Amino acid sequence: MRAIITAVGHYVPENKLTNADLEKMVDTNDEWIVTRTGIRERRILDKDKGTSYMAVCAAEKALNQRGMSADELDLIIVATVTPDMMFPTTAALVQEALAANNCWGYDLSGGCTGFVCALSTASQFIESGRHKKVMVIGADKMSAITNYQDRNTCILFGDAAGAVILEATDDPDLGVKDFILRVDGFGKKYLYMKAGGSLKPATHQTVENEEHYLYQDGKPVFKQAINGMATTSATLLERNNLSSHDLRLLVPHQANLRIIDAVGKKLKLNPEQVAINIDRYGNTTAATIPLALSEYYQQGDLKIGDWILFTAFGAGFTWGSLLMRWALNGSASD
Numbered sequence: 001m002r003a004i005i006t007a008v009g010h011y012v013p014e015n016k017l018t019n020a021d022l023e024k025m026v027d028t029n030d031e032w033i034v035t036r037t038g039i040r041e042r043r044i045l046d047k048d049k050g051t052s053y054m055a056v057c058a059a060e061k062a063l064n065q066r067g068m069s070a071d072e073l074d075l076i077i078v079a080t081v082t083p084d085m086m087f088p089t090t091a092a093l094v095q096e097a098l099a100a101n102n103c104w105g106y107d108l109s110g111g112c113t114g115f116v117c118a119l120s121t122a123s124q125f126i127e128s129g130r131h132k133k134v135m136v137i138g139a140d141k142m143s144a145i146t147n148y149q150d151r152n153t154c155i156l157f158g159d160a161a162g163a164v165i166l167e168a169t170d171d172p173d174l175g176v177k178d179f180i181l182r183v184d185g186f187g188k189k190y191l192y193m194k195a196g197g198s199l200k201p202a203t204h205q206t207v208e209n210e211e212h213y214l215y216q217d218g219k220p221v222f223k224q225a226i227n228g229m230a231t232t233s234a235t236l237l238e239r240n241n242l243s244s245h246d247l248r249l250l251v252p253h254q255a256n257l258r259i260i261d262a263v264g265k266k267l268k269l270n271p272e273q274v275a276i277n278i279d280r281y282g283n284t285t286a287a288t289i290p291l292a293l294s295e296y297y298q299q300g301d302l303k304i305g306d307w308i309l310f311t312a313f314g315a316g317f318t319w320g321s322l323l324m325r326w327a328l329n330g331s332a333s334d
């Protein structure tokens with residue numbers, strides 16, 4: 001039994017935060033942001049909505065595309081670091097909103113690698129024969145944990161969600177083929193939220209110290225990200241007897257255009273083999289990969305049998321890659 005993607009949808013909020021807007025908020029400029037990151041604008045969700053809102057919108061699009069009732073789902077996995085609340089899970093909120101009445105679900109906190117982690121675990125539920133239909137969502141409202149007075153981080157992040165439906169197939173030539181995932185807590189000090197967890201619960205002082213925002217020391221993250229994504233991707237290709245020519249599309253986590261370019265170069269890929277939309281959305285953490293995949297599918301750029309490689313790097317550190325063969329023809333309208 002193999003796991004194939006049978007539908008993919010995404011949601012981005014309408015409200016745009018451009019580089020020109022950020023120039024009015026912190027000491028930065030469009031030229032610096034574009035040359036250092038490749039980002040031109042991001043989407044920002046309304047203050048009164050949480051991550052589950054975007055997750056539900058993306059999931060509904062995937063269900064509609066497939067013509068599937070939410071009742072048919074066995075499992076919902078939501079990859080996120082910005083759950084609506086500490087508990088219950090965002091998956092529970094999504095289940096209720098979709099009226100998916102025959103499933104269980106959980107959240108997966110894997111930082112920017114969260115979606116790849118969720119896809120790998122979902123595929124194994126299907127390969128085992130235990131489940132037939134799994135909704136995998138990557139969704140983050142990064143604006144909720146971003147300090148818009150910190151120019152080091154506020155230029156990077158945005159809000160979005162993407163969702164795929166994974167189903168079982170007997171066709172041995174399609175679907176999730178292989179993956180490599182890693183975690184190393186060595187990276188914990190470079191990208192984290194200082195307070196609000198059980199180690200340092202929220203107090204007036206922690207809020208005053210602005211410790212509930214994302215903190216990042218960008219340089220070490222940058223270096224490790226290129227290495228982690230390129231190494232796991234190259235190993236996956238090699239151990240599956242594939243060359244860079246065989247790959248239709250690399251869908252990398254969108255954290256920085258320079259990181260994406262460096263990974264593409266190391267893998268000897270042409271520009272048209274690399275999915276890029278960071279210019280329009282910034283880093284949407286767990287949402288970047290399904291969002292980019294959804295856009296490429298909508299454009300009609302993918303066909304059955306295409307080899308696709310997902311690769312990501314994020315807080316933890318976590319990193320890894322997943323190789324699959326595309327199982328859908330044509331394109332989907334939004």
Ligand code: COA
Nearest residue numbers: 027028029032112151152155218219221222255256313314
């Ligand atoms: N506008 C203008 N100047 C800025 C700035 C901004 N928004 N942000 C930082 N700078 C300044 C810095 O203060 C520094 O000034 P200094 O030399 O006087 O101290 C200078 O620009 C260079 O900063 P630096 O941090 O060295 O830039 P960089 O080239 O490393 O780029 C990041 C910074 C964050 C874009 C980059 O490190 C990065 O993308 N890191 C990885 C991000 C990532 O992958 N995160 C998520 C993983 S999921």
